Amino acid sequence: MCHLNAPSSLALIKRFIKDTFWGKLDYLIFDTPPGTSDEHLSVVKALANTRPEGAIIVSTPQEVALATIRKEINFCRKLNLPVIGLVENMGGFVCPCCQEHFSLFSESGSVKKMAEEYEIPFLGTIPLDPRLVSCCERGDDIFQHFHSSPAARALTRLAETLHRI
Numbered sequence: 001m002c003h004l005n006a007p008s009s010l011a012l013i014k015r016f017i018k019d020t021f022w023g024k025l026d027y028l029i030f031d032t033p034p035g036t037s038d039e040h041l042s043v044v045k046a047l048a049n050t051r052p053e054g055a056i057i058v059s060t061p062q063e064v065a066l067a068t069i070r071k072e073i074n075f076c077r078k079l080n081l082p083v084i085g086l087v088e089n090m091g092g093f094v095c096p097c098c099q100e101h102f103s104l105f106s107e108s109g110s111v112k113k114m115a116e117e118y119e120i121p122f123l124g125t126i127p128l129d130p131r132l133v134s135c136c137e138r139g140d141d142i143f144q145h146f147h148s149s150p151a152a153r154a155l156t157r158l159a160e161t162l163h164r165i
Helices: 006-018 038-046 063-078 110-118 130-138 150-164
Strands: 055-059 083-094 122-128
Touching (some): 006 038, 063 083, 063 110, 083 110, 083 150, 122 130, 122 150, 130 150
Parallel strands (some): 083 122
């Protein structure tokens, strides 16, 4: 495992973005930890010439996560980076046996309420699904193995929503 100091990680991010031939992309996804760090700023600045359409912010429904997402929304607004929408991840658990839905954290729907509060489109909820976790761990495709699972259906709806935007 390699640990980079801040200047090294910022330089690596810039190099990764600028020195890679991406070709024509529909989406370029950066999965970053929550917050408004120098790494976030470096990504936004490095992509400035490409005029990104915006950011999609994903959050779990706990209040501590939502507090960080509020900062992230304000960060995007200060940088004139539109927020395309919010997605609620781990918005409950659907039992694979009985299909009953259980809230794991606070009530599911708190990300949707935040989207309404900030007048940002709400793009959907992805439930915690053990089948998705096992597919990810094995490198399998959930759409091939469990295409009708709640997570696969939620991810399909999310992709269809993004395609319409």
